[in-house]
Amino acid sequence: MRCxxxxxxxxxxxxxxxxxxxAPDIEEHARRCGQCREVARxxxxxxxxxxxxxxxxxxxGLTARxxxxxxxxxxxxxxxxxxxxxxxxxxxxxxxxxxxxxxLLAVTLTWIDHRRGSDxxxxxxxxxxxxxxxxxxxxxxxxxxPPGAGSAIDEQVDRATAPHETDSFASQNLLNLGSLPAAxxxxxxxxxxxxxxxxxxxVTRPTVGAINGFLNLWGIGDEGxxx
Amino acid sequence: xxxxxxCFRGQVFGLCYRMLGHRQDAEDVTQESFVRALRSxxxxxxxxxxxxxxxxxxxxxxxSLLATRRNVPKPSSEVEELPDARSFREERxxxxxxxxxxxxxxxxxxxxxxxxxxxxxxxAEIAEVLDCPVGTVKTWVHRARRDLAEHxxxxxxxxxxxxxx
Numbered sequence: 001m002r003c004x005x006x007x008x009x010x011x012x013x014x015x016x017x018x019x020x021x022x023a024p025d026i027e028e029h030a031r032r033c034g035q036c037r038e039v040a041r042x043x044x045x046x047x048x049x050x051x052x053x054x055x056x057x058x059x060x061g062l063t064a065r066x067x068x069x070x071x072x073x074x075x076x077x078x079x080x081x082x083x084x085x086x087x088x089x090x091x092x093x094x095x096x097x098x099x100x101x102x103x104l105l106a107v108t109l110t111w112i113d114h115r116r117g118s119d120x121x122x123x124x125x126x127x128x129x130x131x132x133x134x135x136x137x138x139x140x141x142x143x144x145x146p147p148g149a150g151s152a153i154d155e156q157v158d159r160a161t162a163p164h165e166t167d168s169f170a171s172q173n174l175l176n177l178g179s180l181p182a183a184x185x186x187x188x189x190x191x192x193x194x195x196x197x198x199x200x201x202x203v204t205r206p207t208v209g210a211i212n213g214f215l216n217l218w219g220i221g222d223e224g225x226x227x
Numbered sequence: 228x229x230x231x232x233x234c235f236r237g238q239v240f241g242l243c244y245r246m247l248g249h250r251q252d253a254e255d256v257t258q259e260s261f262v263r264a265l266r267s268x269x270x271x272x273x274x275x276x277x278x279x280x281x282x283x284x285x286x287x288x289x290x291s292l293l294a295t296r297r298n299v300p301k302p303s304s305e306v307e308e309l310p311d312a313r314s315f316r317e318e319r320x321x322x323x324x325x326x327x328x329x330x331x332x333x334x335x336x337x338x339x340x341x342x343x344x345x346x347x348x349x350x351a352e353i354a355e356v357l358d359c360p361v362g363t364v365k366t367w368v369h370r371a372r373r374d375l376a377e378h379x380x381x382x383x384x385x386x387x388x389x390x391x392x
Contacts, residue, residue, distance in 0.1 A: 007373065010372075011368075011369045011372065014372065015350075015365070015368075017347075038380065038385055039376065039380075041385045042376035042377065042379050042380045042384075042385045043372065043376050045321055045376070045379045045384050045385055046325060046372065046375045046376050046379055047344075048321060049320075049321040049322045049324060049325030049326075049379070049384075050322075050325060050344055050345070051322075052320055052321055052322030052325075056244065056250055058236050058237050058240045059254060062236060062240070062254060062257065062258065063229060063232045063233055063236060065258055066232050066236070066257070066258050066261040066262065067228055067229055067232060069258055069261075069262050070228065070261065070262045070265040070266070073262055073266060
């Protein structure tokens with residue numbers, strides 16, 4: 001045995017829970033090498049010390065204390081456990097809350113649009129299908145180059161105030177999004193949403209407009225269109 | 228319940244005492260470990276041994292307490308250096324010296340060493356308790372032995388002799 005293997009050999013013997021004196025090869029090497037003998041002696045002192053050094057005895061009343069505490073905490077835990085049992089799947093709560101929020105948003109937008117449709121001039125405009133067909137579609141308006149040297153903000157104000165383009169909430173949304181020529185990313189999504197909105201009932205338009213707005217804000221309007 | 232506590236309280240208390248080095252803290256953590264174990268007994272897989280599971284709970288509680296202790300600054304009287312070995316060598320028992328050295332070991336080494344040598348768990352059981360690979364546990368136990376042996380050598384507890392081991 002070489003000296004660099006000696007300590008590993010000591011550990012092997014101790015791992016088997018045997019005394020070092022039971023390994024003749026260790027004894028043999030320790031007899032010849034003073035340095036390794038010292039190492040072996042220190043290991044022996046350590047194992048001997050473990051036998052001498054005893055953990056203090058367990059206190060008398062510990063068992064009773066533990067049992068009392070366990071029973072007390074068990075009584076306290078019961079109502080909480082019942083409460084937890086009601087929420088059996090807490091991980092689904094965020095998804096359920098999100099779904100509820102989306103539904104609430106859709107219902108609110110539909111209600112707002114319904115109110116506006118019954119009160120304002122949009123109802124009249126909607127019924128006039130010939131006028132609507134002749135009117136330039138907002139998407140077409142969006143694709144036009146800005147006339148003259150008007151700024152983007154001026155253009156947005158003009159479009160928002162033009163009567164033929166404010167006939168619905170969806171159109172307003174699309175105009176607002178489309179009037180950001182510097183950004184340049186909103187238009188494809190706006191066209192898609194407008195096409196969809198044209199083919200749907202007037203009541204669902206605002207919802208489509210809102211969804212389109214969200215999609216474009218996240219930059220996925222185009223992907224939605226292609227897929 | 229009483230029988231269960233009686234059966235394992237010595238082992239849990241022993242581990243806690245070794246880990247924390249303080250009798251009152253060891254009692255408290257033993258109690259807390261048992262209460263936790265009894266409360267979550269339904270989660271224990273009865274295909275596996277109960278003892279490593281219980282000791283794992285106790286070990287975790289000890290680690291938590293040690294972590295909170297580390298955050299609290301120690302008063303200067305608690306961090307004083309060891310007295311000179313020569314003046315106390317005769318009075319001090321080698322067992323006390325081992326105990327002292329154990330308390331100064333790294334937490335992982337101490338836990339692995341105590342579980343192997345005092346609780347007499349196998350390496351596989353220790354790996355289960357400490358939630359780490361068997362190889363890592365072996366390394367920790369070997370390093371703990373080496374550090375303890377070196378400590379005893381430094382402190383003069385190894386007598387010079389020309390005889391064999």
